[in-house]
Amino acid sequence: MPRLPGFLDHHRGLGVRHFLFIDNGSDDGTAEFLAVQPDVSLWRTGAGYRAARFGLDWIGWLLMRHAHGHWALVLDADETLIYPYWQTRDLRALTEWLDGQGRAMFPAMMLDLYPEGRLSEGRPLEWFDSGNYAIRMQPIMRNLWIQGGVRSRALLDDPRRGPTLTKVPLVKWDRRFAYVNSTHSILPRRLNRFYDGGPSGILLHDKFADGAPSRAAQEKARREHFFDPALFDAYYDALIADPVLHGPHSRRLGGWRQLEALGLMSRGGWV
Amino acid sequence: MTVGFIMLCHTAFDRAAQVARYWAEAGSPVVIHVDASVKAQPFQRLESQLEDLANVRFSDRFACEWGSWGLVAATQGAATLMLRDFAQVDHIFLASGSCLPLRPVADLEAYLDARPGTDFIESVTTEDVGWTVGGLDRERFTLRFPFSWRSQRALFDGYVRLQRRVGFSRRIPAGIEPHLGSQWWCLTRDTLAAILNSPDRQAHDAYFRRVWIPDESYFQSLVRRYSGKIESRSLTLSKFDFQGKPHIFYDDHLGLLRRSDCFVARKIWPHAGQLYKTFLAPDGKRVMAEPNPGRIDKLFSKAVDRRVNGRPGLYMQSRFPDREFENGRTAAPYSTFQGFAEVFPEFQTWLGRMTGALVHGHLFAPDRVHFAGGDAVFHGGLSDSARLRDYNPRSFLTSLLWNARGERQCFQTGPADNQALNEFMAGDVNAQISVVSGAFALPLFRSGLPFAEVRKEVARLQKIEAAHLALLRASWVKARVRIWPLAEFLENPMDPLQTIVEEIAPRLRPRLTEVPRMADFSGFGRFLQDLRNQGMQPTLMGDYPASDDFNPGRDRPFLVS
Known part of the structure; x- marks a missing residue:
């Protein structure tokens, strides 16, 4: 809830015309806040997130019903989309250009942001790991699988459990399309082929916002994680221990040009 | 108008x-x-x-x-x-x-x-x-x-x-x-x-x-x-x-x-x-x-x-080139050294001093990544965890070279390390691969382990190194490869070292006047003969004299050639 006003403002600024929200049983005033927004449609459910394939069934239905023929941006509330020139070129500029290029999708890798000092100190989330990402091609879907980053470096024992950071959040939707696994991969397969040198953005991920250790304790108890929740006990324990993720190698978030120079996103010919 | x-x-x-x-x-x-x-x-x-x-x-x-x-x-x-x-x-x-x-x-x-x-x-x-x-x-x-x-x-x-x-x-x-x-x-x-x-x-x-x-x-x-x-x-x-x-x-x-x-x-x-x-x-x-x-x-x-074309050596979300379609497999030239640290115990610090390059230990060692200075985290957040590295060795190496752009990277390799990238590096024009073959046996000889165990380990590592050398001699290799059998290297280490140092730091024009301190080889010839006597054939060391007296490290004068 505390991050929603910022979330709305940022993406309104990018030119999002209408927001479709799914509220999965919040009790912190989220629904009330969203209900009074002029550009928000709100769906509420108390059903299980895990049972709905981590919300994908809900999102899939909304996309099918309402997004056909539109460019649709699918985000979690802790994600912020940025892309090359985002301050001067809104999503309309980007999507018109993508249309002209014959591209129906736009990838944006998740970038975990973390604070200096212990998580519980609540300092600003403005640091990130710039160059510890493991990339491989998944043969069946021909999609890229990017893992790693700060979570693999500092919180996970087993690199195979590293978070999937690849995302295709912006798609010119067709009712025959379907996300397969969160917004990490999509069908038909050709929509995963965005690694030919084209443009890409970044989803700034507020995973480690103030209160992350206590949220980790709740999530551990709720056992709604992807895959087998028991495999992530060590991860939750590491978070609950309120670690320091920042180190001398950490980069402070600058602008998109910094992220492009570091090779995390690309203009892909859109200059 | x-x-x-x-x-x-x-x-x-x-x-x-x-x-x-x-x-x-x-x-x-x-x-x-x-x-x-x-x-x-x-x-x-x-x-x-x-x-x-x-x-x-x-x-x-x-x-x-x-x-x-x-x-x-x-x-x-x-x-x-x-x-x-x-x-x-x-x-x-x-x-x-x-x-x-x-x-x-x-x-x-x-x-x-x-x-x-x-x-x-x-x-x-x-x-x-x-x-x-x-x-x-x-x-x-x-x-x-x-x-x-x-x-x-x-x-x-x-x-x-x-x-x-x-x-x-x-x-x-x-x-x-x-x-x-x-x-x-x-x-x-x-x-x-x-x-x-x-x-x-x-x-x-x-x-x-x-x-x-x-x-x-x-x-x-x-x-x-x-x-x-x-x-x-x-x-x-x-x-x-x-x-x-x-x-x-x-x-x-x-x-x-x-x-x-x-x-x-x-x-x-x-x-x-x-x-x-x-x-x-x-x-x-x-x-x-x-x-x-x-x-x-x-x-x-x-x-x-x-x-x-993309940026050389960069693999990221919107550019993941197929093999052979890369604009350079890696971001910058780098040098790998096999056997040198065995011959010269202070090779790492010496090379860094001579060339100004960043010289790591064994990046692909089985226990952990030996970054220069023993750091636990390298540029970009690369971890020294061997598990993370071995989960995707190629991303590890390409990230390391991308993250360290502007600073020449060198590292040690060896037959006991993860060999997964041998082919990748051999096909990389940016790689300069130098091997003193057979040198891996020296630490084993000095280890004090029972002879039977040492013999087994020498045989195992020799097999790995021999396969690596065969790969490095393939016709498609794009790396700059130099291989010296141990005996040949010890005859005259000055020239190879001079070549290597010049290649890494051509602008510094380093002139070697002496080789770094050498390991003690006394008894190594006898040890190789013992291996032969036990039915094992140490081949990668070259024509190493079996005589116990041969001790190239002690009293051979090395002069500038």
């Missing part, structure tokens, strides 16, 4: 109206052609927006599909109208609805005045163009193209292939020498009238009607016949991406467009309010400068290059 503008419009009519008004109010007649496929309502809206302007006309409408004759027909119609209705016009400037004037009309008129009778039109012979879409240049003029390139690509390509096979060729009418160029030109009244009123006009039109993309060749070819003075360049700034599609200018290009000093730019994003506001301001400043698109060329040619 008066310039008249022809505007070919098919979308963003409010912006087109703004630009038309700007030119018309500056005293330049404007003839607007609106694509026939545009519906009545937006067309009427455009008409009504401009109805107060006496020097604006609308010409007969043709359907203007990309690359079709309609674009030429539309231009001809508008030009005829311009010549008929506006006798004062001396130059006709062809623009589109998404063009934006960057300089006042008076500037353009002064520029044209200073170059009387000159036609500004890019006109290049088919042999000399390098930019044609679809790879067709001369054949545009000699084949037939009944199918659409955009919507019937397979038929288009198939029909081109068929015509090539049967040797079909259209006859080019006499007097026409095919030329190509940007469709945005500025012609003199005389030249344009000569083209439009030519006695051969019918024959020209009949011929070009079936040429592919005639809007890039009709006027470009005919000016060669009718113009007295051609300046082969366009006064319209227009940049193309790697697919041949025009770059779009946004608000953030404001400074760039100003610096270009060009008269007109296309294509402008219709919502680039800042650009329209700035350049259509009534008090536009006059700059008596030569248009200089070269000033901004670099940005766009760099963008095309990066779009096509």
Whole structure:
């Protein structure tokens, strides 16, 4: 809830015309806040997130019903989309250009942001790991699988459990399309082929916002994680221990040009 | 001197109206052609927006599909109208609805005045163009193209292939020498009238009607016949991406467009309010400068290059090249050393001192990543965890080299390390791989382990190293590979070291005066003989003398060669 006003403002600024929200049983005033927004449609459910394939069934239905023929941006509330020139070129500029290029999708890798000092100190989330990402091609879907980053470096024992950071959040939707696994991969397969040198953005991920250790304790108890929740006990324990993720190698978030120079996103010919 | 503008419009009519008004109010007649496929309502809206302007006309409408004759027909119609209705016009400037004037009309008129009778039109012979879409240049003029390139690509390509096979060729009418160029030109009244009123006009039109993309060749070819003075360049700034599609200018290009000093730019994003506001301001400043698109060329040619080739050694979400299609497997040259640290215990620090490079230990050691200085985390957040590294060794190495761009990286390798990247590095032009083969046995000899265990381990590592060496000798290897058997290396270590050091730091011109301290080899020859006696064949060490007395480290003087 505390991050929603910022979330709305940022993406309104990018030119999002209408927001479709799914509220999965919040009790912190989220629904009330969203209900009074002029550009928000709100769906509420108390059903299980895990049972709905981590919300994908809900999102899939909304996309099918309402997004056909539109460019649709699918985000979690802790994600912020940025892309090359985002301050001067809104999503309309980007999507018109993508249309002209014959591209129906736009990838944006998740970038975990973390604070200096212990998580519980609540300092600003403005640091990130710039160059510890493991990339491989998944043969069946021909999609890229990017893992790693700060979570693999500092919180996970087993690199195979590293978070999937690849995302295709912006798609010119067709009712025959379907996300397969969160917004990490999509069908038909050709929509995963965005690694030919084209443009890409970044989803700034507020995973480690103030209160992350206590949220980790709740999530551990709720056992709604992807895959087998028991495999992530060590991860939750590491978070609950309120670690320091920042180190001398950490980069402070600058602008998109910094992220492009570091090779995390690309203009892909859109200059 | 008066310039008249022809505007070919098919979308963003409010912006087109703004630009038309700007030119018309500056005293330049404007003839607007609106694509026939545009519906009545937006067309009427455009008409009504401009109805107060006496020097604006609308010409007969043709359907203007990309690359079709309609674009030429539309231009001809508008030009005829311009010549008929506006006798004062001396130059006709062809623009589109998404063009934006960057300089006042008076500037353009002064520029044209200073170059009387000159036609500004890019006109290049088919042999000399390098930019044609679809790879067709001369054949545009000699084949037939009944199918659409955009919507019937397979038929288009198939029909081109068929015509090539049967040797079909259209006859080019006499007097026409095919030329190509940007469709945005500025012609003199005389030249344009000569083209439009030519006695051969019918024959020209009949011929070009079936040429592919005639809007890039009709006027470009005919000016060669009718113009007295051609300046082969366009006064319209227009940049193309790697697919041949025009770059779009946004608000953030404001400074760039100003610096270009060009008269007109296309294509402008219709919502680039800042650009329209700035350049259509009534008090536009006059700059008596030569248009200089070269000033901004670099940005766009760099963008095309990066779009096509990417950045060397970078693997990321929107660029993950197939093997052999990389623009360099890794980001920068690097050197690997096998066996050197065994021969010279202080090799790492010594090499760093001699070359200024960052010298790591065994990056692929089984226990952990031995970063230089024993760091637990390297640039970019690379962890020293062996599990993380071994989960995706290729990403580990390419990330390390990408993250450390600008600083030469060296590291140790060995047969006890993870061997997963041997092939990757062998095929990498950036890799400089140096091996003293068989040196891995020295620490085992000194380990104090029971002989039977040592024998087994030497045999195992020798097998691994032998396989690696075989790989390094393959014909496809692109790395700079140097291999010395241990015995040969010990005979004269100075030359190999000098070569290596020079290769890493050519600008430092390091001159070796002495080799670093050597390990104690006494007894190693006997040890190798013992291995032989036990039925094992140590082959990678070369002709190492079995005599216990051989001790190259102690009393052989090494001098500068």
